[in-house]
Amino acid sequence: MVRPIVAPSILASDFANLECGCHKVINAGADWLHIDVMDGHFVPNITLGQPIVASLRKAVPRVDDTSSSKPKAFFDCHMMVESPEKWVADFAKCGADQFTFHYEATKDPLALVKLIKSHNIRAACAIKPGTPVDVLFELGPHLDMALVMTVEPGFGGQKFMIDMMPKVEALRNKFPQLDIQVDGGLGKDTIPHAAKAGANVIVAGTSVFTAENPTEVISFLKSEVAE
Numbered sequence: 001m002v003r004p005i006v007a008p009s010i011l012a013s014d015f016a017n018l019e020c021g022c023h024k025v026i027n028a029g030a031d032w033l034h035i036d037v038m039d040g041h042f043v044p045n046i047t048l049g050q051p052i053v054a055s056l057r058k059a060v061p062r063v064d065d066t067s068s069s070k071p072k073a074f075f076d077c078h079m080m081v082e083s084p085e086k087w088v089a090d091f092a093k094c095g096a097d098q099f100t101f102h103y104e105a106t107k108d109p110l111a112l113v114k115l116i117k118s119h120n121i122r123a124a125c126a127i128k129p130g131t132p133v134d135v136l137f138e139l140g141p142h143l144d145m146a147l148v149m150t151v152e153p154g155f156g157g158q159k160f161m162i163d164m165m166p167k168v169e170a171l172r173n174k175f176p177q178l179d180i181q182v183d184g185g186l187g188k189d190t191i192p193h194a195a196k197a198g199a200n201v202i203v204a205g206t207s208v209f210t211a212e213n214p215t216e217v218i219s220f221l222k223s224e225v226a227e
């Protein structure tokens with residue numbers, strides 16, 4: 001059985017108080033931090049790059065770092081960039097625990113998976129709403145995680161696309177043990193659809209960062225997946 005994982009997207013946090021925002025969601029029960037990297041080419045928006053991830057890594061140590069008493073987290077880097085292969089070494093070095101590239105952004109996904117794993121971090125592949133799920137069937141056995149986008153990548157706060165759920169179902173049927181992530185528009189109203197389809201890694205930006213009680217939202221998202 002795959003385990004429920006909630007990954008708040010820091011895109012919805014106040015970038016001037018990033019450390020504080022990250023500690024807040026970790027203390028509220030977040031399993032991972034979802035870090036949206038956008039280059040203004042693959043998507044029509046620019047967010048953050050490796051200097052910020054490196055600084056954040058000092059504020060939020062790796063899960064296995066026993067030398068620090070700070071809140072720790074797994075860094076899930078969602079790379080919405082062209083030529084993702086160019087950035088694997090830098091991101092592995094600056095603190096990524098997982099590198100998720102877009103299928104649409106690379107010519108040789110399997111070579112990229114191998115490159116990512118050679119840096120001893122987890123490899124994941126994302127598909128945009130317009131990309132058929134079949135492209136992941138051959139790659140699936142080599143992946144640590146598949147990401148089915150439930151919005152067009154580029155911006156937080158968009159509406160969840162329920163019509164992506166058959167893709168999640170198809171992946172779950174083929175790969176019972178694979179981590180399957182959904183990203184975009186996830187919150188209390190939409191989580192039942194994603195959980196029923198078989199997603200176990202839930203990205204949630206707006207719904208967690210704007211919540212009065214993030215602990216309650218995170219535990220609700222987790223409990224829906226666990227059922």
Ligand code: DX5
Nearest residue numbers: 153154156157184185205206
């Ligand atoms: C969109 C990003 C998402 C986004 C999710 O391109 O990949 O991670 O921040 O934000 P919400 O949860 O607000 O839809």
Ligand code: ZN
Nearest residue numbers: 036078183203
């Ligand atoms: Zn994302």
